[in-house]
């Protein structure tokens with residue numbers, strides 16, 4: 308891949324207890340919806356989702372996320388932090404427009420890219436952390452739970468709300484959720500399509516910490532990644548794999564079947580109708596604001 312390296316100085320003087328540092332921006336020429344930077348001092352990469360207004364995950368954004376993750380691993384970064392450029396939305400989840408009245412080839416590529424992105428993030432060798440600085444419904448929650456650590460800002464929401472849209476959270480969405488939330492809480496929440504407030508999410512273990520600002524969230528993620536500094540990275544990666552291999556193998560072996568189930572479900576007229584009504588509701592709400 309053709310990686311452009313630029314060196315960009317970032318003054319951290321406004322942030323207490325931090326020495327001046329630099330970040331390298333590694334970005335592919337086509338990067339449109341993401342910013343990817345590596346802190347030269349800590350070796351930690353930050354992937355910022357930047358697809359206004361709500362970072363909904365379309366095929367291009369998913370592809371860019373995959374490229375960033377690959378860059379972080381190839382460049383032997385100490386870890387990866389995922390965050391958002393928005394002040395109110397981490398990501399609104401999958402781009403509903405990819406699934407509403409979709410084109411056959413595009414929707415297949417879209418779902419396949421989502422599967423790949425999830426497997427690469429969930430199974431990543433390097434430590435991963437989510438600085439959730441906004442709402443994280445559905446696919447947003449999927450990205451957060453694929454990471455090893457989550458910190459969230461107050462008064463936002465997170466969860467798997469698919470049933471409220473008339474769709475079903477696939478098994479692999481649920482499996483990562485079950486890593487952090489007790490089974491009974493998960494079953495009730497996901498069948499109800501519940502979105503947890505930050506405080507509720509913290510209470511059930513869906514997020515590990517709550518802080519007030521994005522800077523604090525990034526610092527918490529850095530702290531988490533830094534906690535592995537005395538751990539052999541190879542031993543760490545293999546140990547992580549032992550915890551995650553079952554879900555990864557399950558999806559890898561069922562990829563085609565998972566795609567067909569997805570297509571079968573979203574192409575049902577009743578599901579298309581429900582999605583259309585949901586989208587309309589979002590648009591009406593957006594116009595009122």
Ligand SMILES: CCCCC/C=C\C/C=C\C=C\CC(=O)SCCNC(=O)CCNC(=O)[C@H](O)C(C)(C)COP(=O)(O)OP(=O)(O)OC[C@H]1O[C@@H](n2cnc3c(N)ncnc32)[C@H](O)[C@@H]1OP(=O)(O)O
Nearest residue numbers: 363399400401402403442445446475477569572589590593
């Ligand atoms: C056993 C069988 C298993 C089979 C499995 C098969 C299928 C599973 C299929 C799919 C799984 C999908 C998972 C998903 O991720 S679906 C997406 C779910 N996301 C949501 O429900 C979030 C919807 N959005 C919101 O609630 C709000 O937008 C949000 C709280 C995030 C932000 O609010 P805010 O007030 O800031 O912004 P809005 O005014 O609401 O929105 C602005 C603008 O953006 C549009 N939009 C919002 N979300 C989406 C989206 N997810 N996709 C596309 N577009 C979105 C919204 O319509 C507004 O547009 P416009 O009016 O400005 O044009």
